[in-house]
Amino acid sequence: MALRSRKTYGDECFEKWEFVSSGGFGQVCKARLTDLRIDVAIKILHDGSSSSSMILRDEAKCMDMASFNFVVRLYGMYQGCPPGKGPSTQQGLVMEFMEGGSLQSLQEKLCDLPPWPLWPLVFRLAHEVAQGMNFLHTEHLMHLDLKPSNVLLNDNLNAKIADFGLSRVSASASNSNKETTGAIGGSFKYMPPEALESSSYEPVRSFDVYSYGILLWTIATGKDPYPLANYDRVESNIPQGDRPFCKEIEQMKVDGLKELIPLMKECWHGNPNQRPTFMQCLDVTEKVLSMHSMGIDDAVRQVKRLMSPNSNTSNTSEATNVSLQTAEESTYDSVDFGGITETGRSFNQVCASTKTMSIQDKAKFVDRNWAKLIQAVSEVMAITEALGDMVHPETLSKIERQDTSQDKMRMLHRPLRSGGDKVKAAFYDALKAQHCHLVERLGGSF
Incomplete structure (x- = not known):
């Protein structure tokens, strides 16, 4: 079977273009793929240089290898002149369009009004991300940039992993501007201590497992792990053992958390050899999901209702002051955390x-x-x-x-x-x- 990355779509294949978002790589548009009568996402590069084109082709090859239920699907490559981009030819990826946005956008829309999370959905997201990452690792792929904005959601709020721009089959590292992505590529708040300590670090699978541990915390709390910390502070504190503060969720009386919280801490262990594999993570996430399987449909309906244009819920997101905290600390009177609640008050x-x-x-x-x-x-x-x-x-x-x-x-x-x-x-x-x-x-x- 021909690789999807070898199929190229031109402008004549699309209609109803809409801008969705932009970033350092370029922008994402939504368009209608006329022959299949489906909406697709088109990721278009800002830079049309040969090196950027090579990165795009590498990402497409990784997506070809990662064809799975919990990974965003690639349809092919794009080459053309999208609306509003001028006469020059642009290159991009034609991918499955995810109607639910990203995990990050979901958290921003819900904020805590009513409070995140709706637990059955939380446990399903945790399990689906673990399933997607386990598949990548069985295919000898490392993602290297697992974070809420790279977990996309379909119309039923099922999770699919996206953005393979930093993915590697081998352990080679990608040098990037560390103020925005960290020393070797990837978002610095989700990078393990060994990557922050060494400029010559070559990532292995435990890199993704650490990122998953931090992601679990954000899924459970709906918050940024270190909202006020810059790269230098994270680079200094994480190798010393600091991690997101867990006392708040440890006090919650929710079935499954007593299994999920220890998994979270094992994933972000300072020693990469002590972190579990994603297969071992699935043993836990499958168990806790089974405790809430009957409540998933109701949780999804509630979220959709809250996100609907007619909802009275405010989408205003207020910055939270969750400071860095040593993972082993368990009291409210720590120097770093100071008993701060979600609003920044003790x-x-x-x-x-x-x-x-x-x-x-x-x-x-x-x-x-x-x-x-x-x-x-x-x-x-x-x-x-x-x-x-x-x-x-x-x-x-x-x-x-x-x-x-x-x-x-x-x-x-x-x-x-x-x-x-x-x-x-x-x-x-x-x-x-x-x-x-x-x-x-x-x-x-x-």
Whole structure:
């Protein structure tokens, strides 16, 4: 069978061109492939030099080798003059169009309003990325740039790995501008310590495994691992053992996290020989996905509803202050992290700030926004446990047995209703500590 990278499409093959995005490599357009009646993505290079053309052909060859369910499909090469690009001939790749955008764009759109994540979808994404990466490694390919923007989503929010511009069959390295991509290619926040320490480092498969560990953290939290850190800081701190802070997700009462968090830490282990293979990762991700398989369709529907143009959910993304943290630390009073929550406030600051509202005001907030809270709150068990003796043990047990966060919230409403303003105010305080952005958006006081 002929390689897809040897099939070339010209301008006559396309109609309905639309600009999608651009980057350092060039731009991506959406177009209609007329003979197949499907929409495709066309990645077009800014630079038409011979060296750039060779890089493009190398990427196409890697995509040919990586034909798999969880890898973006290549249809062929493009050569022509796309609309708005002038009369000169451009080259590009014709690929499967992913209607759902990227994992990064999904996280930016959802932000935490309601809070990321919807757990069944999280576990499916983790498993599908591991499946895609395992296939690449069995084909003796290394991706070398695994990150949220390179995990694309189809209309049903299934994950497919994309952007093979840095992929290698051998262990050769690609030199790039380290301020944007790191010393040897790839995004520096997802690069392992051994790559940051040595300019002569030649990547091996454990490079991708480390990147996957950081990606798991971003999938579970919906956040950038080090939003305020530049390359120099990452280069200095990561080899010393610093990693994204895990205390917040370790406290979440979600089935599967007690298996996923240790996997995450094993993947980002400082010693590359101690990291698991992707086959070993699949043993874990398949298990945790099975715990949530019944909730996937509902989670996908919720995300689509939130992303629809008619949704009332704000897409404003606020920078979060998650600083570098040594992986072994487990207390809130570390020097680097300082107990910072998702809004940049310490836990004590959050609790103190709620005192600016009276008990009656807090209760009115809960009553006024209860319908929205049912849909938005994900950390129901953490909030319930913070209420302590205000929730009867039998009721607590019933809440734990509910399948979804919405059902847990409905069950929790009983002790709130019977306990009056005092219990509702305590719920408000616990809610504020877990979901500051949500409380602020709904009119709560800081």
